[in-house]
Amino acid sequence: MSIPKFVFQKQVRSCTLISSNFNPLCLLLNQKTKFSDIMKLIQIAWTRKVKFIRLFNTDGQEVEESDLINITKGTTLFVELCNKDSKPNIIQQQYDIIKKIGEGGQGIVLLGRHKITKELVALKKISQQTWSGQEIDGVSQEQLILKELDHKNIVKLYENYSTSQATQNQREITMVMEYLNGGSLLNQANSKLTEGDARLYSKQIVDAIAYCHEKHIVHCDLKLENIMLTSTSSKEIKIIDFGVSTYAGQQKQIDSVVGTLSYLAPEVLSSSYKFVQPSQDVWAVGCIIYGLVFGRLPFDGNNPSETYRNIIQCNYSIPKKTVSKDLINLLSQIFVYHPKERANIFDIQTHSWFKEQTKLFKLTLTGIGFGNGRSSSVTKLNSYRQSQDEDQILLISKRKIIYSRRSVTRLDKISFVNKIRSQ
Incomplete structure (x- = not known):
């Protein structure tokens, strides 16, 4: 199939323009090429009058007019045509919607498939109907933070769009994000994980949060439900879910609490808490590690009041006698009431629990008693194991595991915390 050529003045680069139901169009671009020039050529070559066009590369990322100067020779671009007075709705025009996969206080999450590249994405759609002034700020903050983050263990934001619906005088934000279909770590914590598997997941979480803290970003709502398998x-x-994330040192919202009660650090529940601190993420990481190893959360009580008291008193137990001393030591450095005395995320990264060092015992032939078939070194080994087990046997809580919790958002009044304190 022949491709018609339309030459711009001072041609420098060529690319192929593709749209549904039309033959490919070969464009020769120069440094002064504008969208209006491309629209004129489309009108000539495809005899199609359009009022707006949108260009996308083969990865599904939108190409703005200012990006045309960076288009290299041989690039293939996909074009969407619109003859209406407004830009096409991104969800309807660019993606096939497969199903709804989530819903929260800010909006819904849809599973979408790009019509051209067939890539699966998560579309976080937030309508103005669910907004207040603080939530609008939160959405903008989440977009800025996700654009700043580039780590293999943090969800990627591909694009974000803000559209207006003139007939309803409403705005809508759509965030195009990486699709993760492995389920949350809450499902893993409800299963029987080995300490080694828990360590594998925990190390990735700690590395990602250390990366955030290096950039002075505090997640503020770390929990098993917000950790997804790819x-x-x-x-x-x-x-x-960086929807309530912010920067360390930023003043907290007045009369509001951010996070989920079972993961909140003592300082967050304190009336003297004024500024966001990385230490609150560290506490939440400890709760996640504990949940992965033991299948329950460390401070969960039979009701919010009991959970609150357990957090304030740092009251937790070790419900297994088979865990390592390194893990017990790590948790003791995390679950510390005063944030300045608590380990930071970089201390946790270098903790011995993550080094996976296996203790080896050297057996010698010295003192072998052939009469009973046991060596003194084996006897010492058994004695060591017994003492190690005794050291690890601590109080086992019989409280029922509670996993039915909801996130506390910026708009939730802190009055419920005050009510708990008074009980």
Whole structure:
């Protein structure tokens, strides 16, 4: 099939323009090429009058007019044509919607498939109907933070769009994000994980949060539900939902509390808490590690009041006698009431629990008693194991595991915390 050529003045680069139901169009671009020039050529070559066009590369990312100067020779571009007075709705025009995969206080999450590249994405759609002034700020903050983050264990934001619906005088924000289909770590915590598997997941979480803290970003709502597996066959995780994230040192919202009660650090529940601190993420990481190892959360009580008291008193137990001393030591450095005395995320990164060092015992032939078939070194080994087990046997809580919790958003009044304190 021949491709008609339309030459711009001072041609420098060529690319192929593709649209549904039309033959490919070869464009020769120069440094002064504008969208209006491309629209004129479309009108001539495809005899189609359009009022707006949108260009996309083969990865599904939108190409703005200012990006045309960076288009290299041989590039293929996909074009969407619109003859209406407004830009086409991105969800309807660019993606096939497969199903709804989530819903929260800010909006819904849809599973979409790009019509051209067939890539699966998560579309976080937020309508003005659910907004207040603080939530609008939160959405903008989440977009800025995700654009700043580039880590293998943090969900990626591909694009974000803000559209207006003139007939309803409403705005809508759509965030095009990486699709993760492996489920949350909450499902893993409800299963029987080995300490080694828990360590594997925990190390990825700690590395990602250390990366955030290096950039002075505090997640503020770390929990098992916000850690996703990339696929059902993978053990790679990614942290999601930066909707209430902010920068360390930023003043907290007045009369509001951010996070989920079971993961909140003592300082967050304190009336003297004024500024966001990385230490609150560290506490939440400790809760996640504990949940992965033991299948329950460390401070959960039978009701919010009991959970609150357990957090304030740092009251937790070790419900297994088979865990390592390194893990017990790590948790003791995390679950510390005063944030200045608590380990920071970089201390946790270098903790011995993550080094996976296996203790080896050297057996010698010295003192072998052939009469009973046991060596003194074996006897010492058994004695060591017994003492190690005794050291690790601590109080086992019989409280029922509670996993039915909701996130506390910026708009939730802190009055419920005050009510708990008074009980």
